[in-house]
Amino acid sequence: MRKIDYHMHTWFSGDSEADPREHVKQAIALGLDEICFTDHRDFDYPIDSFELDIEKYYQMIMFLKEEFKDHIIIKWGIEIGLDMNYQKEINELINRYPFDFVIGSIHVINHTEFYYGDFFKGLVKEDAHRYFFEETLRCVKNFDCFNVLGHLDYIMRYGPYENKKVDYNKYQDIIDEIFKTLITKEKGIEINTSGYAVNGNCGFPNYQQIKRYYDLGGKIITIGTDSHTSDRVGQYINDVVEHLKKIGFKDVSTFTKRSCDLNER
Ligand SMILES: [Zn+2]
Numbered sequence: 001m002r003k004i005d006y007h008m009h010t011w012f013s014g015d016s017e018a019d020p021r022e023h024v025k026q027a028i029a030l031g032l033d034e035i036c037f038t039d040h041r042d043f044d045y046p047i048d049s050f051e052l053d054i055e056k057y058y059q060m061i062m063f064l065k066e067e068f069k070d071h072i073i074i075k076w077g078i079e080i081g082l083d084m085n086y087q088k089e090i091n092e093l094i095n096r097y098p099f100d101f102v103i104g105s106i107h108v109i110n111h112t113e114f115y116y117g118d119f120f121k122g123l124v125k126e127d128a129h130r131y132f133f134e135e136t137l138r139c140v141k142n143f144d145c146f147n148v149l150g151h152l153d154y155i156m157r158y159g160p161y162e163n164k165k166v167d168y169n170k171y172q173d174i175i176d177e178i179f180k181t182l183i184t185k186e187k188g189i190e191i192n193t194s195g196y197a198v199n200g201n202c203g204f205p206n207y208q209q210i211k212r213y214y215d216l217g218g219k220i221i222t223i224g225t226d227s228h229t230s231d232r233v234g235q236y237i238n239d240v241v242e243h244l245k246k247i248g249f250k251d252v253s254t255f256t257k258r259s260c261d262l263n264e265r
């Protein structure tokens with residue numbers, strides 16, 4: 001199974017200062033086969049700016065791709081905040097540029113976000129989590145411009161609750177519907193290893209959910225660290241690969257111009 005890091009942020013994202021060249025060097029040092037940069041663009045983040053200078057970002061990654069072409073495969077992607085209030089803008093942006101890969105993530109729901117906690121105001125945990133998964137399902141059904149859904153259950157990172165963990169039994173029907181919709185639409189999910197810091201020995205989502213996705217017929221899967229600093233590039237990827245093999249995956253998925261690469265291995 002190839003080792004990839006398909007979720008990395010750099011100084012082109014509003015919340016990272018990282019030099020993309022350092023990401024590449026770290027990935028090479030760890031022996032990764034392929035990486036994809038996925039800087040942020042959100043249309044309605046209420047507090048911070050998630051604008052993205054796409055032209056400069058593209059030029060930089062193309063430069064690095066050429067510079068390191070004998071050492072590692074580099075792809076150019078984006079993490080787009082899926083938001084039902086900005087369907088037209090999001091589709092136009094994705095179609096305007098030659099992205100290799102698009103992560104669709106839910107960062108904002110109806111002008112409220114999770115990081116600063118506005119989303120959770122007045123909601124008990126169960127209602128907040130249900131609302132989050134239902135909105136995720138709505139986005140997955142209505143958007144076609146993405147390749148994988150980002151960090152499926154990372155809502156548990158946030159919220160004013162003593163126990164932030166997702167109680168899967170309560171929403172498994174919605175999560176299954178998310179998986180089935182993704183599978184039908186030939187989209188996938190990612191394992192986001194930033195979950196290891198929150199969740200113990202698994203990413204977002206955990207391996208029970210990954211197995212569930214696999215058992216329902218899911219094949220398309222990427223691994224990403226969601227690195228905002230170079231020291232996190234490649235973190236936990238060996239562990240993820242071992243788990244994926246045990247579940248039954250033959251390989252991870254990689255993308256070129258938003259199409260899944262034929263697996264030649
Ligand atoms: Zn994200």
Ligand SMILES: [Zn+2]
Nearest residue numbers: 007009079226
């Ligand atoms: Zn991210």
